[in-house]
Amino acid sequence: MNATNTMNTEYRLVVLGAGYTGMLAAIRLARRTRNRTVRITLVDPSARFTERLRMHQIATGQELAEYRIADILDGTGIEFVQGRATAIDAIAGRVTVDGTATLRYDELIYALGSGTDSSAIPGAAEHAWTLNDPRSAHRFAERLTVAEARGGAVAVCGAGLTGIEAATEIAEQHPGLRVTLVSSAEPGSMMGEKARAYLNRALDRLGITRAIGQRITKVLPDAVELADGTLIPADLTLTTTGVRVPPLAEESGIATDQRGRVVVDATLRSVSHPNIHAIGDAAAVRQPWGEIHGTCQSGMPTAAYVADAIVRRLRGKKVAPFRFGYIHQPVGLGRKDAVIQFTKADDTPGRFYLTGKAAVLYKETVSSSPVPIFGLSRRFAAVPVQPYKGGRATAHLA
Structure with a gap:
C-alpha cells in the first residue's frame, strides 16, 4: 500500500465477520485511524453479536445479555452492512453481499470463523x-x-x-x-x-x-x-466434533489449506493476495512451536495484531511477525464449578491448575472479557488483549 496516497483519498477497509475477531479488528482500526481518510465496513449476516463462548449456556435454556452490533459500533464511524458475503473478487478488490450488493476494498480482513462440521459423522x-x-x-x-x-x-x-x-x-x-x-x-x-x-x-x-x-x-x-x-x-x-470453515475463500481463489483456512505469512497476510488478512479460526497460522488451533484465546490476538499491522503500514513503518503462545485451558463444569489448566506456549499442560470457586471466577472473567475489550478499544488505541508467552505483545506495534 502507498501510505502517502491514503492521506488524500479514501482508503477502504472491509471486515468480513462480526464475531470476536472481526469486531475487535474493526473497532481497533477505527480508533487508530480516526485522523485519517479511512472507511471501515463490517459485514455480518446477523444484527446481533453472538457470544460463542456462552453458546452452551443458551443451549440449556439460560438467558444471556443481548448485544446489537449497531449498538456496539455506535460512535465508531464503522459502517455495518447486515448480509452474507457470497463472493470475493480478490483481483478487483470487491466483495459481493447476498449475491447482489458490491463493496470495494483496498484491504480485506477475513474473519468468518468456524463451526462444528456436522458432515464429519454419518447421520x-x-x-x-x-x-x-x-x-x-x-x-x-x-x-x-x-x-x-x-x-x-x-x-x-x-x-x-x-x-x-x-x-x-x-x-x-x-x-x-x-x-x-x-x-x-x-x-x-x-x-x-x-x-x-x-x-x-x-x-x-x-x-x-x-x-x-x-x-x-x-x-x-x-x-x-x-x-x-x-x-x-x-x-x-x-x-461438537469436527471443525469446518466457510468455503468462501477457497471458492474465491484465495490460497487455503486442506481445511479451507486462508494460508497466511508471518504477518497474517494471505500468501496469494497480500491485501487480504485472515484472523481467528479462518486463518492457518503457524508459530515456531507449531500451528495455532482455533480458540478465542488465539483469535483475539490475531485481530489486534492485524489492526495494528495495517496502521503501521499506513504510516510507512515495518511490521514485526506475529508471535503468540497459549496460557490456559479454561473449562466450565456447569455454573458452580470449573477447572483451569495453565499451559506452555504450545498449549501442552504446565505444572499449575486451578479448581473450584476460584476457577469459576477465572472462567467467568475470561468468558465475559471480549465485550468489555470492545468498549475499551473504542477509547484507547492499543488495549492489551492477553499476555503473550510466544513473543512480544501487539502493544509493541503501536
Missing part, C-alpha cells in the same frame, strides 16, 4: 444438533425441556472443551436427563493428570456417563452407534 447432519448459531441453540434448549419431562437421554459427541462444557451444563440445568459423553478420546486428554482427575470427579458428581475409546460411526434418530456396534440411546444428540 449427524440429519439427526444431531450443533452449537453453530443461537437460534439452533434456543431450539435445542426447548427440546431438552421436553425430553427431561419424560426422563429422556442426551448424548454429547466429543470430549473436547466444548463437549465437556455442554455436557456439564446440560446435566446441571436438567438433572432429570441421562447424559452420556461419547468420544474416542478421554475427557480432558489435553490437560495434566491432576486437572483431568478433577474434571472426571466433576463428571461423576453430575452423573454424566462416559462412552470412551470407540469411534462414533453413525448418529441415528434415537441413538449414537459406536464402531463396535454399541448403541447409546439418545432422545437428543449434540455433536
Whole structure:
C-alpha cells in the first residue's frame, strides 16, 4: 500500500465477520485511524453479536445479555452492512453481499470463523444438533425441556472443551436427563493428570456417563452407534466434533489449506493476495512451536495484531511477525464449578491448575472479557488483549 496516497483519498477497509475477531479488528482500526481518510465496513449476516463462548449456556435454556452490533459500533464511524458475503473478487478488490450488493476494498480482513462440521459423522447432519448459531441453540434448549419431562437421554459427541462444557451444563440445568459423553478420546486428554482427575470427579458428581475409546460411526434418530456396534440411546444428540470453515475463500481463489483456512505469512497476510488478512479460526497460522488451533484465546490476538499491522503500514513503518503462545485451558463444569489448566506456549499442560470457586471466577472473567475489550478499544488505541508467552505483545506495534 502507498501510505502517502491514503492521506488524500479514501482508503477502504472491509471486515468480513462480526464475531470476536472481526469486531475487535474493526473497532481497533477505527480508533487508530480516526485522523485519517479511512472507511471501515463490517459485514455480518446477523444484527446481533453472538457470544460463542456462552453458546452452551443458551443451549440449556439460560438467558444471556443481548448485544446489537449497531449498538456496539455506535460512535465508531464503522459502517455495518447486515448480509452474507457470497463472493470475493480478490483481483478487483470487491466483495459481493447476498449475491447482489458490491463493496470495494483496498484491504480485506477475513474473519468468518468456524463451526462444528456436522458432515464429519454419518447421520449427524440429519439427526444431531450443533452449537453453530443461537437460534439452533434456543431450539435445542426447548427440546431438552421436553425430553427431561419424560426422563429422556442426551448424548454429547466429543470430549473436547466444548463437549465437556455442554455436557456439564446440560446435566446441571436438567438433572432429570441421562447424559452420556461419547468420544474416542478421554475427557480432558489435553490437560495434566491432576486437572483431568478433577474434571472426571466433576463428571461423576453430575452423573454424566462416559462412552470412551470407540469411534462414533453413525448418529441415528434415537441413538449414537459406536464402531463396535454399541448403541447409546439418545432422545437428543449434540455433536461438537469436527471443525469446518466457510468455503468462501477457497471458492474465491484465495490460497487455503486442506481445511479451507486462508494460508497466511508471518504477518497474517494471505500468501496469494497480500491485501487480504485472515484472523481467528479462518486463518492457518503457524508459530515456531507449531500451528495455532482455533480458540478465542488465539483469535483475539490475531485481530489486534492485524489492526495494528495495517496502521503501521499506513504510516510507512515495518511490521514485526506475529508471535503468540497459549496460557490456559479454561473449562466450565456447569455454573458452580470449573477447572483451569495453565499451559506452555504450545498449549501442552504446565505444572499449575486451578479448581473450584476460584476457577469459576477465572472462567467467568475470561468468558465475559471480549465485550468489555470492545468498549475499551473504542477509547484507547492499543488495549492489551492477553499476555503473550510466544513473543512480544501487539502493544509493541503501536
